[in-house]
Amino acid sequence: MIEALNNKEKVISVTGLGYVGLPLALTMARRYRVIGFDSDEERVRKMCQGIDPSRELTKEDFEGCDIHFTSDDKELSQAHFHIIAVPTPVDAHKVPDLAPVIRASRSVGSALKPGDVVVYESTVYPGCTEEDCLPILEVTSSLRVGTDFKLGYSPERINPGDQTHSVEKITKVVSGNDEQAVELISKVYGNVIDAGIFKAVSIKVADA
Secondary structure (H helix, E strand, O other), X not given: OHHXXXXXXXXXXXXXXXXXXXXXXXXXXXXXXXXXXXXXXXXHHHHHXXXXXXXXXXXXXXXXXXXXXXXXXXXXXXXXXXXXXXXXXXXXXXXXXXXXHXXXXXXXXXXXXXXXXXXXXXXXXXXXXXXXXXXXHHHHHOOOEOOOEEEEEOOOOOOOOOOOOOHHHOOEEEOEOOXXXXXXXXXHHHOOOOOOEEEOOOHHHHHO
């Protein structure tokens, strides 16, 4: 897959274009073809005009990027490497709200094809990727991890308001459901992350 991504024969999708997803999508789009999906139509309209709704990026940051913004999750089926970067807010009792990541899992699951890869970046508790998100992907897609598609987790490292330590300048932690997944995910991120890659021993460790 990495050669096809490098040659722009295959596409990367980023679901969730907030302060984490948008900088990542634009960074990826300087090397790969990218579909940026967000369910908020108004946010998508602004990004199509080169405006960051989070006010973290400038219009120049959008220049030279091979990216298509959309609020139609059906377009995710055009991608082969899917990154989920939706928010996981907590309530007043510090309990995480998994509703956004569950919705995103269903959208990506509906788009999954044999040979695809799904990587979560949303902040979750240890075990969430495999115990909560993976079953949704499998049920929605009727595919099985390891046999039909690969799964990984790579925690977001964005520091809002920090103009010095941008996404490509922070070491990227990656993980996967098997060695092949780890190697592929490492290569995809490694082509755009200048600070290097750290391979976690398991998805649960990367969750933590």
